[in-house]
Amino acid sequence: MIDEKLEGVFAEVVARNPGEVEFHQAAREVFESLGPVLAKYPELADQKVIQRICEPERQIIFRVPWQDDHGEIHINRGFRVEFNSALGPYKGGLRFHPSVYLGIVKFLGFEQIFKNALTGMPIGGGKGGADFDPKGRSDSEIMRFCQSFMTELYRHIGEHTDVPAGDIGVGTREIGYLFGQYKRITNRYESGVLTGKATTWGGALVRTEATGYGTAYFTREMLHARGDSLEGKKVLVSGSGNVAVYAIEKVHQLGGTVVACSDSSGVVHDAKGIDVELLKQVKEVERGRVSDYAARRGDATYREDGNIWEIPCDVALPCATQNELTGRDARTLVRNGCVAVAEGANMPTTPEGARVFLEAQIAFGPGKAANAGGVATSALEMQQNASRDSWTFEHTEHRLADIMTGIHDTCHHTAEQFGAPGNYVVGANIAGFLRVARPMVALGLI
Numbered sequence: 001m002i003d004e005k006l007e008g009v010f011a012e013v014v015a016r017n018p019g020e021v022e023f024h025q026a027a028r029e030v031f032e033s034l035g036p037v038l039a040k041y042p043e044l045a046d047q048k049v050i051q052r053i054c055e056p057e058r059q060i061i062f063r064v065p066w067q068d069d070h071g072e073i074h075i076n077r078g079f080r081v082e083f084n085s086a087l088g089p090y091k092g093g094l095r096f097h098p099s100v101y102l103g104i105v106k107f108l109g110f111e112q113i114f115k116n117a118l119t120g121m122p123i124g125g126g127k128g129g130a131d132f133d134p135k136g137r138s139d140s141e142i143m144r145f146c147q148s149f150m151t152e153l154y155r156h157i158g159e160h161t162d163v164p165a166g167d168i169g170v171g172t173r174e175i176g177y178l179f180g181q182y183k184r185i186t187n188r189y190e191s192g193v194l195t196g197k198a199t200t201w202g203g204a205l206v207r208t209e210a211t212g213y214g215t216a217y218f219t220r221e222m223l224h225a226r227g228d229s230l231e232g233k234k235v236l237v238s239g240s241g242n243v244a245v246y247a248i249e250k251v252h253q254l255g256g257t258v259v260a261c262s263d264s265s266g267v268v269h270d271a272k273g274i275d276v277e278l279l280k281q282v283k284e285v286e287r288g289r290v291s292d293y294a295a296r297r298g299d300a301t302y303r304e305d306g307n308i309w310e311i312p313c314d315v316a317l318p319c320a321t322q323n324e325l326t327g328r329d330a331r332t333l334v335r336n337g338c339v340a341v342a343e344g345a346n347m348p349t350t351p352e353g354a355r356v357f358l359e360a361q362i363a364f365g366p367g368k369a370a371n372a373g374g375v376a377t378s379a380l381e382m383q384q385n386a387s388r389d390s391w392t393f394e395h396t397e398h399r400l401a402d403i404m405t406g407i408h409d410t411c412h413h414t415a416e417q418f419g420a421p422g423n424y425v426v427g428a429n430i431a432g433f434l435r436v437a438r439p440m441v442a443l444g445l446i
C-alpha cells in the first residue's frame, strides 16, 4: 500500500508517463516502502526529492538504421535514459530485445538508481537499449547494428558522464563493436566509457560472472541470517543467459544443486545437477538453446513451454526477465517448501508474487539488492581503468563477495530499523533511496 501522503505523487507519475506500465510497477514498489521515510525525514518531502527522482535528468530517443546481410534496410529505435547522477556518472546497461520501449528502459533505469546506490560505489543510474532483435542475426549484422547505434550514442556518453554496459542481448561481443565505433569516432581510447569489455582489452576479470555470482552470494547471506546455508539445497534457476549460467556455477561451488534452467522456448530438468561446462559450451560458444543442452545430456528432460516453478525446490533464483514469476508460481513455490528466492533478473517477480513471498515470510531478495553484483563489478572495472591497473580474479571476486555481504547487511538492518524485520524489499528501497536522497539535497535544486 502507498502511504496516503504519497498517493497524489504516484498518481502524477502515472499521469506524466502514460502507458509505461513497467515503469509504474517499479515506481509503485518503491513508493510502497517510502511512507515511514518521509515521516522520519520531512525535509525530503519539502525538497520534493521523490518527485525529482521520478523525472529522469535526460531522455534520448534516436533512430538506428542498418542494413542486413542481404542489403535490406531496417530501422530500429534506440534509447538512453539518464536518470540520476547525484552519486556519479549515469551507469547501467543496454538491452537489445524486441520488447524494448521507453517504459522498459525507464523501469530499468529507475531500479538502477537504487541498485547502484546500494553497492556503495560512486555511480548514478541510467539505462538504454533498442527494440532490435539479435536472434538469428549474423556477426556482421550485429556489428553493423552496434556501429549505427553508437554513431548516435557516442555524443551523450563518456567516462565521467554516462557509462553503459550490457544487459539482455548485449554481451562482450556487442560491447566490443560499440567500443570500437566510439574509439573511431572520438579518436580516444577511453576505456572507462563502457564496462563489460573483454578481458583482453580492458575488461575486468569476474565482470562476466559477477551478476550470477553476486545473486548466489546474496542468497547465501539471506540463508545465513536465518541460521541456514546453501549446502544440500535443491535450486531452480530460470533463464540460461549470462546471469543464470554463473548463478548456477556459484550455487554449485557453495554446496547447492541446480536441477533446472530454462529459456523462452522451454525448461530443462536435470535432477543430477546442471552440467555448467556443457551449458556454457551450448550457450556461450554455440549460441544454442537449452533444448540442445538436453539433447546432449543423457538423463535430462526437456519440456517445451514448461513452467520451471512447478519443479519442487528449496531455493528459486529467477534470472530470466521481468514478470516471469507470477502470483500463482509464487504460491506453487511456497507450497512446495521453497525457503528463499533471490532475483537475478530485474523485476522478475510480479507484485502479486512478491506479496505471496513476503506473507509466507520466506527470504525474498529483490533484484535491486540481489543482482547488484554485476553493476558493482562494473564500478570495479571503472576503477581499474581509471588507474590503468588490472586486478587478479581472486582479488576482484573477494571485493564482489564483500560488496554483496555489505548490501545484504544494509538491507537487513534498514528493514529492522524501519519496523519491517526480514523484509528485504523495504530494506533495499529505503536504504537505496536515502543514499541518493541525501546527496540530492546537498547538491541543491538541480
Ligand code: GLU
Binding pocket: 091, 092, 093, 094, 115, 163, 164, 165, 166, 167, 168, 195, 346, 371, 372, 374, 375, 376, 378
Ligand atoms: N545490466 C546490468 C544491471 O541490470 C549491469 C549494468 C552495468 O554493469 O552497468 O545491473
